[in-house]
Amino acid sequence: MAVKEGRQSVVQWWSWHGTDFPELATLACRVLTQPASAAACKRNWAVWESVHTAKRNHLGLEKLSDLVYVAHNWKPAF
Numbered sequence: 001m002a003v004k005e006g007r008q009s010v011v012q013w014w015s016w017h018g019t020d021f022p023e024l025a026t027l028a029c030r031v032l033t034q035p036a037s038a039a040a041c042k043r044n045w046a047v048w049e050s051v052h053t054a055k056r057n058h059l060g061l062e063k064l065s066d067l068v069y070v071a072h073n074w075k076p077a078f
Contacts, residue, residue: 010028010032011028011029011032011033014028014029014032015029043072044068044072047068047071047072048064048068050071051064051067051068051071052064
């Protein structure tokens with residue numbers, strides 16, 4: 001059965017017809033429901049740019065990654 005435009009979404013098709021391949025159907029539904037946006041990438045690059053400054057440009061990759069992780073996940077408690 002082909003997916004016809006306007007009648008059902010690809011996610012609906014996988015939900016209804018994916019019983020023969022349940023793991024593939026779950027993966028397909030997860031992938032197909034992801035928003036197509038670069039916002040998360042832009043936020044990540046903004047954090048990297050704020051951490052990797054002229055004073056910190058000699059840091060190793062592991063230390064720099066740790067600082068980015070802390071800067072990205074730190075939330076004020078107030």
